[in-house]
Amino acid sequence: AQRVTQPEKLLSVFKGAPVELKCNYSYSGSPELFWYVQYSRQRLQLLLRHISRESIKGFTADLNKGETSFHLKKPFAQEEDSAMYYCALSGFGNEKLTFGTGTRLTIIP
Amino acid sequence: DVKVTQSSRYLVKRTGEKVFLECVQDMDHENMFWYRQDPGLGLRLIYFSYDVKMKEKGDIPEGYSVSREKKERFSLILESASTNQTSMYLCASSFVGGKYGYTFGSGTRLTVV
Numbered sequence: 001a002q003r004v005t006q007p008e009k010l011l012s013v014f015k016g017a018p019v020e021l022k023c024n025y026s027y028s029g030s031p032e033l034f035w036y037v038q039y040s041r042q043r044l045q046l047l048l049r050h051i052s053r054e055s056i057k058g059f060t061a062d063l064n065k066g067e068t069s070f071h072l073k074k075p076f077a078q079e080e081d082s083a084m085y086y087c088a089l090s091g092f093g094n095e096k097l098t099f100g101t102g103t104r105l106t107i108i109p
Numbered sequence: 110d111v112k113v114t115q116s117s118r119y120l121v122k123r124t125g126e127k128v129f130l131e132c133v134q135d136m137d138h139e140n141m142f143w144y145r146q147d148p149g150l151g152l153r154l155i156y157f158s159y160d161v162k163m164k165e166k167g168d169i170p171e172g173y174s175v176s177r178e179k180k181e182r183f184s185l186i187l188e189s190a191s192t193n194q195t196s197m198y199l200c201a202s203s204f205v206g207g208k209y210g211y212t213f214g215s216g217t218r219l220t221v222v
Contacts, residue, residue: 009149034210044152044199046210086151095140095159095203096167097211101151 002027004089006100013077014108021072021103023061023087030092033063033070036099038084047072047085057081082107112136115200115214122221128187130217132200138212139205141183143167143175146197146216158183159205190221 003026013019025031033050048056050063050070061072070087087100116131134141142157144167154167156175164175172194176184183202187194197218201211 006151036210043215044201044213046212049210088152095205096142096154096157098154099144099152101149 002031002089002091002094002098004087004098004100006085006087006103008103009101010104010106012106012108015079016076019072019074019077019081019105021085021087021105023070023072023100025068025070025087025089027068027089027091031063032090032092033061034088034090034097035059035061035070035072036086036088038086040083044086077107079107079109081105113200113202113212113214115198115217117217118215120217120219122187122190122219124191124221126187126190126221128190128219128221130185130187130198130200130219132183132185132202132214133181134183134200134202134212135181136202136212137180138202139180140203141177142201142203142211143173143183143185144199144201145169146199152199155185187219190219192221195219195221 005024035047037047038044059074086102088097090097113134143155144152153169158164158177174186197216199216200214203211
């Protein structure tokens with residue numbers, strides 16, 4: 001079975017401070033990890049994928065297989081980063097995405 | 110450039126009614142999915158389809174069924190709506206393999222009274 005854990009339901013960070021949203025997963029095979037974001041009154045959208053090793057809107061995430069983690073990081077928070085963030089996992093060859101329970105990030109001006 | 114369209118943004122239905130939620134995508138994606146989104150529970154997969162007329166149960170299929178007669182359209186059916194099915198319903202689609210991620214619709218907020 002595949003499982004995603006986001007331990008923080010709410011996270012508040014001051015503008016300009018570093019941000020880290022935690023994500024841990026459980027999967028016996030080789031996972032594919034994603035971060036999705038939902039801004040207020042907008043649809044859920046893909047933020048980044050671990051396989052592409054990209055940085056989107058200043059966010060990065062590194063897959064740590066030893067710690068089974070895929071934490072999302074940004075060095076300097078901006079007010080427009082306030083949103084709901086979901087970590088998600090799919091197994092190799094598995095079409096289904098399993099989502100975590102989400103973290104609501106609030107950036108304090 | 111809306112790519113995944115859900116027919117209704119808000120719906121209010123009575124207990125016991127049969128409810129249809131429609132989703133259409135214009136990206137020629139093979140896979141389509143229905144999730145429900147509840148506070149504190151995240152997104153939970155109800156059903157998905159990887160081809161026309163093909164479907165597989167997700168994690169919470171009880172009380173739901175689906176229909177996919179055309180590649181671009183995926184319908185979620187609540188056979189007899191109950192109050193515990195009050196939720197936000199999200200449709201999504203993806204290419205085979207899913208590695209490029211899902212594209213989501215804007216959601217249908219269903220209230221069952």
